[in-house]
Every structure is written in C-alpha cells, then in structure tokens.
Amino acid sequence: MRIYVSMLFFLLVTISFAQEKEYNSAIIKINPYVEGNLVTPYADDKVPLLIFIMDAGAINRDGNDRMSKNETFKKLSRELAKHGIASFRYDKRIFAMDRMGVRENEISFKNFINDAIEVIDYFEKNNDYSKIILAGHGQGSLVGMIAARDRANAFIGIAGNASSIDNVIIDQLAEQAPGLDKSAALAFKQLRENGRATVYEPALESIFRYDLQPFMRTWLQYNPREEIAQLEIPILLLYGKKDIQVNTSEGEKLKEVAPDAQFVAIDNMNHILREIKGNRLENQKSYNESWRPIMPEVISTLATFIKDISIQ
Numbered sequence: 001m002r003i004y005v006s007m008l009f010f011l012l013v014t015i016s017f018a019q020e021k022e023y024n025s026a027i028i029k030i031n032p033y034v035e036g037n038l039v040t041p042y043a044d045d046k047v048p049l050l051i052f053i054m055d056a057g058a059i060n061r062d063g064n065d066r067m068s069k070n071e072t073f074k075k076l077s078r079e080l081a082k083h084g085i086a087s088f089r090y091d092k093r094i095f096a097m098d099r100m101g102v103r104e105n106e107i108s109f110k111n112f113i114n115d116a117i118e119v120i121d122y123f124e125k126n127n128d129y130s131k132i133i134l135a136g137h138g139q140g141s142l143v144g145m146i147a148a149r150d151r152a153n154a155f156i157g158i159a160g161n162a163s164s165i166d167n168v169i170i171d172q173l174a175e176q177a178p179g180l181d182k183s184a185a186l187a188f189k190q191l192r193e194n195g196r197a198t199v200y201e202p203a204l205e206s207i208f209r210y211d212l213q214p215f216m217r218t219w220l221q222y223n224p225r226e227e228i229a230q231l232e233i234p235i236l237l238l239y240g241k242k243d244i245q246v247n248t249s250e251g252e253k254l255k256e257v258a259p260d261a262q263f264v265a266i267d268n269m270n271h272i273l274r275e276i277k278g279n280r281l282e283n284q285k286s287y288n289e290s291w292r293p294i295m296p297e298v299i300s301t302l303a304t305f306i307k308d309i310s311i312q
Helices: 001-019 072-081 094-101 109-126 137-147 167-177 181-194 204-206 213-219 224-228 246-255 280-288 296-310
Strands: 023-031 034-041 047-051 086-090 129-137 156-157 235-240 260-266
Touching: 001 072, 001 246, 034 072, 034 094, 034 109, 034 224, 047 072, 047 109, 047 137, 072 086, 094 109, 109 129, 109 137, 109 213, 129 137, 129 296, 137 156, 137 213, 137 224, 156 296, 167 181, 167 246, 181 204, 181 213, 204 213, 224 246, 235 246, 246 260, 260 296
Parallel strands: 047 086, 047 129, 129 156, 156 235, 235 260
Antiparallel strands: 023 034, 034 086
C-alpha cells in the first residue's frame, strides 16, 4: 500500500510539472506606462508572437475590469501556447495614470496607438519571433489596425466596430434609449466642430463629462473602415453571434472595404469569447464567471490563421 501511494504521489507531481512546462510566463515593461505578460511555448525554433490590445474602459491585461473577472486573455494566451504561439498582453496606460500623475483630460486616443507601436518595436528589436501579429478586442481593434500598418505581419480584429465612435454610440442610444440619441448627436457635432460639447442630457455625462471630452475628440478622428482599408497584410475578423455589444454586421462592413480579409462569425459566442446558450442574463453573468472556458472554435481559428501566415 505504501509503495502504491508513493507511486501515485510521484505520478501526480510529474503530471503537475508537465503542465507547468507547457509555457513560460514573464512580466515585460515596455515603457513607464505599459507593462504586460509575455507567454511563450517551449520551442527550439522561433515562434509567432500575438500581441493583444484590450477593449474600451479600464480593462487589464487579463481582460478584467474593476467590476468583473473573466480572465479571457489570460486563458487565451495559455491555450495558444499549447499550439506553439507566443503572446503578449498588456495593461492599458490608464492603470498607470495615478502613479504617473497623469490626469484624465491629458490622455489621448493616440496614446493607445503609440503604446501599441512601442510594443511592436520592442519585440521587433529583439528579433526573437518568426512573425508579429496584432489582435485588438473591441476598441483595441481600431488601435491595432492603425498600429499594424507597415509594422505587423498580420492583423486580427476581435469584435471591432466598423463605424466611428460617435455613430456607434448614437446607434446604440437610438436602440436602447430613444431620445438620448438626438442629444448625443448634437453633442458630438459640437465636439467635432468646436472641440467642446456644452449641450447634452445629464444622462450622457459618462460620455461627455468635461475631463473625458479631449479623449473622445481624438477618438472621433479615426474611422475603422478607412483604417482597415489601408492594411496590406493578412487580416482575420472574428465575431460572436451572441455578442450583445458588437453585432456581426460590423465585421461584414469591415470586410466590404477589406475584401481579402477572413471573416468568421462563431455561433453562440459572446463578446468575451464564451459560449452562451441561454438568454441575455446568462450572457451578462458570464462576464464575471472566469470558470467558463474559451470557445474551442476561437483557439482553432486563431491557431490556423497564425500558422498559415507563418509559412508564407
């Protein structure tokens, strides 16, 4: 019996050690504002590197915000490592704002773009990877398609909008809060023409508050359809048919101006790459259910796309 228990313990330790050795993880600091996790598979040859750029708001490197924990990109990084793909995911600079003494009205959308470019430059200088691919989620899709131009080997847009942010918000308000869309349209018009919005409903304060307006004004300058049309690299557009934030039609609109792009819409997948078979409540709850696995179709789609461009 003692021999059996000892052998069983040895087997469990061996299995645990083998699982840990599927990938290596290290913290990398790119600049004073940007720090993230580099996950690499154990491989003798150079492997492709996928750089993740997060969605709008205070979304950290793992895909979590202050109110929810889904670990989307932490899980995805580890799954991709099993397929021989390295990844780097990083916190947006807003997490360093307080520490660096930066105020909200001093941040620009271009800061996000420049941070993504610095991440690319950092890994290109190291010359440790066979290909560098940018993958932007939500807002990060727009950031990624701009930063990728003339720098990355490929671009992946995950649940990215095709319209400029003012049209996205106006359309959402028209559907969810009719009446507020007209107030928002006027405020965006003022923001574009005068640099400041002064007339809007109090319910829109989270969008048009005074200190946030400089950031919104710089975000308005970019149109995803115009930006993606300038890319001359392989493109993958990945969407979920159960996404309650971004409709798959947004991906179809992007493909219209980037006809060579691969467009994939996954059944029953939501915004954070989880399977949803129930109603809207299940969808919303999933944002704080980190135990849910990433949909296998996401992993296989990304792995196939990256491996295909790696042999080009």
